Amino acid sequence: MISVIICSANAEDLLLVKKNIAETIGVAHEIVAIDNRKAGKGICEVYNEGTQKAAYDLLCFMHEDVQIRTHEWGKTVLNIFSDDADTGVLGVAGGGYKSLAPSGWYQFEFHSEERSYQNVLQGFKLDEKDEIHAYHNPKNEHLSNVVCVDGLWFCTRKRIALKYPFDARTLQGFHGYDLDFCLSVFQEYKVIVTYDILMKHASEGNFNKLWFDEILKLHRKWSKVLPLTTSDVSDREFYFTEKRCLKKAIEQMLRWDYSFYQIHRMIMNAAKSRVRTKLYFKAYLHLLQLKLNIIPLPPKS
Template sequence: MYSSDRLSVIICSIDPDKCNGCIDALKRTAGITLDIHVTDNRADARPIAEVYNDSANISGSPYLLFIHEDVIISSHGWGRKLLDKLSEPETGVIGFAGSTLRVPVPGGWDQGGPEYMRASLRHIEHGEERTMSFGVVDGETFRQVIAVDGLAMAVRRDVWARHPFDEAMLTGFHCYDIDFSVEIAYAGLRNYVMYGVDVLHLSAGSYSDSWLRHTIEMFYAKWSRIPVLSVDLVDAKKANDAKCRCLYSFIFKAIRSDMPDSEVQRLMKHYRSLPSSSHRYYRHLLTLTWQQLRYRS
């Protein structure tokens, strides 16, 4: 029998010092009992989906928090608020950064840009601390999103059990957060970003060549079947504008990566198939064509 006042904290670790700092901060500030599960992944380098599922299986709480070891939470008393929200039957995943829009093109959790982003945290980028603040509304602790950034994802055990991390597809360290949170949103549950908590992420996300390859693989094998998902009503034009903008950004990165030419051509074909008559669409198409000539000829 699981205690309803316990939260299982699950960490896939490669840096014991950072991990200990994260855990110490969580214990000081949560205000609830924590059940800590750390997997030292330095030697085995197991896929994060496998580590998360295995740890969740053996954890002893009805609530789970998958968190990066380089996250420091300083606010006190956040645990009770988190558990109260997770206990609502319609709640899916809760994090500290996310987006209210998901469109069927390859991309990160922040598809659509600042207009659709929800976040309140600090992170370290190029040695400097930066603040990420989007969608803050006075008096609102939780705001609904579709995709959740994997720096921290809290979920009820029963929700995770119905939608475990896809070990067959997620064989590395990328895309697990989008796949997990968007699938749960697509199933009809409500994901949220939590505000009013002082969160410091000691790193910033990067779009590496490895991330690009994994994202392409996940999109064409799985994500492309998911329609436009949005918290707020988005008309067809805005959704298509978001598709064009997101796909342009992704292709721009892909052209400069080590991705095979065949994959870049497939992405370009996808871009040309999008219905649009805006000047920005054609300007972006010209830019991508020029980038191909410059970097791929």
């Protein structure tokens, strides 16, 4: 039995996703849909409210612009959690490396096949692109261990969501909640990705300055434990991965007109971690070279 929790902003989308869930889940369930159109609460507050209202022991948090294509997916969820008591979070897309530098769950700068694990049909609303099937299973597994999952759809146990509630004090908008929740749960339980449930996500997400503001808050909270990975990574690889990640973060902050102080604060926050001190001198050098026009700001990739 599964409680499906949805933060709703569109009544038509909600009707469609309710119908889709009823037709595909294949197990007893309830839908805890919280209408957030007028209240305008942050998603952490809404998800905590949904957790409190949920009647069942397994919770599924999902966006309302998702259409699940796999029939009887609820049985798959129940089996995964019943087979391993250490499973804490289950998603369909996730990253095997979470950087110290501000970022989302996918770490392109981690030069390893293990940087991402996913099976999602991705649609696009903001760009005129065709739908793609994002399938990446580098180890050819049924389940893959990751650090964080994408918030489009993920499941957990109610007792875990009560023990590690969504951080509505730090994150008051609609970004970063999935990473923060996974980083909390990762301390004690497994965070995993399944390839046996396929769904379409209608939107690619808007990774803009508002998103980055929330990611900076997230990283101020977690910098002392980052970077994290499920891969076998040497100190040398940590260093060069984070060097690439910090450079990218600095460049993006300059494009979005963050002040020198704000970028300085980001670098100093990263300095709390276990990565070699040399990294921060390299980051400052890169910032100064860009600010003084010694090197050009690379075009946005």
